[in-house]
Amino acid sequence: METNVRKLFERYENISKASLRGDVDMDDVAALYASEFVAATPAGVMTGKNDEHLKQVIAEGYAHYRAIGTKEMHMRELRISPIDEHHCVAHVAWRATYVRKNQSDVVIDFDVHYLVQQLGAEPKVFGWVSGDEQALLREHGVI
Template sequence: MTKLETQVRALFDAYAKRSDDALQNPPKEDIDGVVSAFAPFFVESSPRGVIGGANDDRFRSMIPQGFARYRQVGGKHMTVKGLKVIELDHCHAVADVDWDFAYTNKAGQSGHVTFTNFYFVTIAGGTPKVFGYVTPDEEQAMKDHGLV
């Protein structure tokens, strides 16, 4: 395993743990840790469109809101089921991450939403940072599973 792949895997091991911890009861939210996983500016693309944003106070304030929403719809666990690192050059990679979102819906039924995100990662600053990601339609997936 190359140094770049090792760093990208460590980034997502920590990111997944933070995400899962935030869904526990009581939740343990490591906002600083989540913020530190992202570059000063990053871009998201999904079926809803492309948006970009700064890693600033607004982003910081959105993180606990996102975790609260996941808990509100019945989220219990967020785990990585697969991770493939595609090296682009000596300091850039794409992390192909298979996620599993375990939930208990309002009817008391347990289930899983599985999805794949692609994260663009740089280590140009010395530590791995996400500077972009591609994600499926999360809102539609939640509707399909009766969570919203």
């Protein structure tokens, strides 16, 4: 399972990079996720379905990231904590680079903890836990 989860997040990273360039296939993005998911942040907990609404929200999210100057996002580290033969937590340390007008680029490191399930040939993300992204962006003067 570990090899498959690593491949999943390599795809995730590559899709994120393409999305930041404005070159994204929303079906590729949706293929990373299970049919339903849960997300937890300091703003609360939400649940959702992997449907057309999710694709729209993700497309809008990447458009927002481009608008605020997100230039690049890549994985610094991936650590996997197995739960059982079908589930794990993938602890991903990300690094994002933001372009700011008339200022130096800003680099922000952050972590997201993804809940992953593998029932078939490929693992899928069925949840994630992350920190306060908006506060972090404000703290670094991005927004």
